[in-house]
Amino acid sequence: MPKQTFLNLAEEKRQRIIEVALEEFASHPYSKASLSNIVARAGIAKGSMYQYFHDKKDLYIYLLDLAAKEKLAYIQKGVDPYANFFTLLEQIILAGIRFNLENPRLGQVVANAMEYKGEEVLQEFFERGKEMSLQFFEGMLQQARDRGTIRKDLDSRLLAYVLLGILGSGLSEYLLDTMGISRREFLTNTALGEKFSEEDLGRVTSKVIHLLRNGMEAKE
Amino acid sequence: MPKQTFLNLAEEKRQRIIEVALEEFASHPYSKASLSNIVARAGIAKGSMYQYFHDKKDLYIYLLDLAAKEKLAYIQKGVDPYANFFTLLEQIILAGIRFNLENPRLGQVVANAMEYKGEEVLQEFFERGKEMSLQFFEGMLQQARDRGTIRKDLDSRLLAYVLLGILGSGLSEYLLDTMGISRREFLTNTALGEKFSEEDLGRVTSKVIHLLRNGMEAKE
Amino acid sequence: MPKQTFLNLAEEKRQRIIEVALEEFASHPYSKASLSNIVARAGIAKGSMYQYFHDKKDLYIYLLDLAAKEKLAYIQKGVDPYANFFTLLEQIILAGIRFNLENPRLGQVVANAMEYKGEEVLQEFFERGKEMSLQFFEGMLQQARDRGTIRKDLDSRLLAYVLLGILGSGLSEYLLDTMGISRREFLTNTALGEKFSEEDLGRVTSKVIHLLRNGMEAKE
Amino acid sequence: MPKQTFLNLAEEKRQRIIEVALEEFASHPYSKASLSNIVARAGIAKGSMYQYFHDKKDLYIYLLDLAAKEKLAYIQKGVDPYANFFTLLEQIILAGIRFNLENPRLGQVVANAMEYKGEEVLQEFFERGKEMSLQFFEGMLQQARDRGTIRKDLDSRLLAYVLLGILGSGLSEYLLDTMGISRREFLTNTALGEKFSEEDLGRVTSKVIHLLRNGMEAKE
DNA sequence: GATGAATGAGATTTCATTCAT
């Protein structure tokens, strides 16, 4: 939890710090991310960082929380909760991808967290986050099953893992790949997200949904 | 590439070093993995490590390569290349999971590498590995499409991403989860893999294959 | 010397600051005592502290001076200056111990100062304080010698050192020890001093006086 | 406990490090003593210190232990354990003073430790040391009482505190004082100890013993 | 007079890598 000091900061300065810190944490694993780097690029004194946050971990968790909340809000905004399951899933996937493209750093920080292994201090924290995501999907799947939208024999827990794997970051990467944009460029140059048209995103998403809905097998 | 010195080492010593190093890299992100730890536990001098490998990165890449090759060999051994697509895919998935459970450290090192972002020194290397995996799946999918096993309108590249996401490590994690085994225990205690019966693995795999083949939608 | 600002403060606020600061300096060596801690616990702004005192040293010396003065006043109050030497000494020892038990923090700050070595900035200050104490005892001893109360061949300066060593804090510690009270508890919980009865104190004091008067040797 | 590395060091280098470190710890309280200072003055790399000792505390405890052992050995060497109580005590006091004068830094480190208050990490360690000293004196006193050398009504525990207070460092300070040598000079300039003649030391010691034996009171 | 954000020097500690033996 950041200290009050940070929250009192002028909007502009606070944003600058967040921006720079996100960039650092998006492009380095937690233990390699350097506070010295961040303060240097944000143009503040090293000690100031400790007026704002208790320690490195505090800063990281703040950013992660921020990113997760923003991504969640973004998705909720783009979704009709009363739509049927596949429409809802399509909207979620679409919003997820779009968020990642429009907010490369935020998206990357969340994605990194999902896959974080072996950073002992943070493990517990990550596991909680992962469990929450899993349960969200599991709930959705249960409901769809109850309503007869999806087959009764599907294992919701397993499916939740599968969906998480697919959404992880694979799809955004696919898009970057097909546009020939490297991850480094993407994280550095904020404006690249605009290169992707609504149609591109829609096409990819509907392909995925079609796969999930009907499977791969060619029927006669 | 390890130096000749390392290859000349007595089998037993070489194995010990590999074993210890794998344990370290499986349970810590690259930048947190400590050479000091490794040499201490392997009972060799720190300088010796530099007689064997050029630097930390060299050692890591060697292990990664080793792990990838072993996993690949394991999968190839368990697979009938002339089987039809879905059978083949099922065998691949099954072998992949089984390998991860039987070789926790090797499996983990490969899995970590797949998801590693932001470690500049290694990025290029990882991208090459990922590209290889993608192309492998892409080739398989193309062939299946040509043979009419899967629908013509599927985008093989995108599907390759999806398959990679699913196989990543999600399924092994699902299994560990349902057995209530923490990742830490799993990496430390080598014998845990035996807890999983062939039936368990078969059931999970066939569920996934069924999903990929037929999709989720309930057909009347 | 505190600034006028501090002296203008509302009595209550001033007392609170003093209390908190004493607690900090009693339980940490000078260099580890933290102004940040003090202001946080006193509920004032850090800048305010610098309106009241020139710097950390200034604050410390103020407290030390205060503690010394209070202890001295307490002792003077409990002493009959016209009593004969051993009675006087007994009263001094008794009052000294009692003060320490009734005012743990003040007593501790004074005791710390007596033993403080190696804090360059403060050395000169401490030496002055020590010299004053020594001269006080030296004077007393000279007078007693002149009056024939104590032996003529005693070296008053040396004896002053010896008395200082004994009074330092050894006796209070002996009492705490025999009651099984740790120094930490003692400094935190203000009320512990009441655990000691007048008789306990009297017994200890008279033992010490008896020793100083007659020595240890068994006479037939 | 220092690492093996330190013990393997060339005698000369090891001594230099010890010497410099002692100087630092003798003239600064633990938390102010600076490793950076030590390595700079010892002419070694900062990292090397951590090849020798686990951390600052480890180094300090090593020095303290060293100092205590040397002082103890020195005293034991100068003492006839079969002498009667007062002779023995005289020899102990004399050896203690002489040690402090001949080894200013060692003596100071031990003396500081005796009085250390509030350095939480080390508190337990110090208390153990103090308790050992107390018990040593207590044992001596008990024995003397049993043998009828000292009065039966003396409280050995209390007397142990008193003796510790007297020996603390008071007597060496008295001597430095009478020679007009400041503590700073004394710690810096190793050669000063030679200024004190055997007679000076003997005279002081015998005065103290006389006091302890016969008390201060003038008997008609 | 009060505030509390800003500062930056300096502290301890880690670790990959080098190199003399």
Next chain:
DNA sequence: AATGAATGAAATCTCATTCAT
């Protein structure tokens, strides 16, 4: 070929003090 001591850059973090509001 093996050793392991030496290195030093870089990391995180603390804290007395300053100063603009």
